[in-house]
Structure formats: structure tokens, C-alpha cells
Amino acid sequence: MVQEISLETLNRKIKDGVGQIRPKKVKVRQKTIKKFCEIINETNPIFFDLEAARKAGHDKIPLPESYLLTLIAPISQDFFTTGIGHLLNNVIKGIIHVQSEIEFHAQLYSETPYMLKIRVSDLIPKTGKMGEYFVLNCPHEVVDESDNLLVLDNHVFFLKTKI
Numbered sequence: 582m583v584q585e586i587s588l589e590t591l592n593r594k595i596k597d598g599v600g601q602i603r604p605k606k607v608k609v610r611q612k613t614i615k616k617f618c619e620i621i622n623e624t625n626p627i628f629f630d631l632e633a634a635r636k637a638g639h640d641k642i643p644l645p646e647s648y649l650l651t652l653i654a655p656i657s658q659d660f661f662t663t664g665i666g667h668l669l670n671n672v673i674k675g676i677i678h679v680q681s682e683i684e685f686h687a688q689l690y691s692e693t694p695y696m697l698k699i700r701v702s703d704l705i706p707k708t709g710k711m712g713e714y715f716v717l718n719c720p721h722e723v724v725d726e727s728d729n730l731l732v733l734d735n736h737v738f739f740l741k742t743k744i
Contacts, residue, residue: 599664605697641690656697680737687731698722715740
């Protein structure tokens, strides 16, 4: 049975859970991008030919913007398992992903180390046609080794906590 929970308690539980998620270091190999491009039928040679990428002004193979979901998948998985997984059985009845808004601040490249981070920025109580719920804003970030923000993917979720 799902229990009722206050905003303060849910906010603390989510922040505690997400706080246990450590940043993940990732490096995408050139051959991975080539395979990804084959799968999605991407034919722009800058994504799989280093010479073409250099002619276009890149030192390395750039990552297609469409690769972002694949890139951030490990930190998203941790969000649902480590971060809020402990809440799913006894506090959160349902989760709906309602929005993802992406801001690219720099081009991402293959063979370059990045750090994936996740945090909770807002938890807002709401009431709608289906009853009471919470809106959770959960930014996913890709940063470089100097902690400069390169990509921000702000995810918004509806959390149903009451019957």
C-alpha cells in the first residue's frame, strides 16, 4: 500500500537517494559512434570519418546530438535504482516522465572523457484531474574534466504518491 508523505519528507528522501549517486566517468569510442550512426542511418561522414570531421573543423569525431540519450543512460539508470528505487514500493505509486529539455553548451567528441552528474532541483506539489502528485525537476549534466557544463538535460517527472 502506498503511504501518504509530506513534501519535506519526500524531498529529503529523494535528495538523499540522488545524493548517493556518484558522477560517472564516460568516454565514447569512435567505433561506438560509427555503429550508432549505422543503426540510426546517419550518413554525415563527420560522425564516422576522422578526415571528414577535420575538414569540418573538428579535431575528433563529434558525437551526434541524438547520441545524448545513450550517453546519459548510465546515470538515468542509477536515478531509478539507487536514487529513488528505494521509494518505489512504499512511497511512490507511479512515475511519469513528462519532459526533457536539452541545452547544448559545447560539442561533445569521441575519445574524450566526460563526467555524468544528476541532481534534484525542484519538487513541487500539484493537484490535477487525477488527484495529488509532485513535479520533480531532475537535471542530468555532462561536464568536462574541469567541471565545465557541456550539456544540460533537464528531466521533469510526475510522482504519484497518494491513492
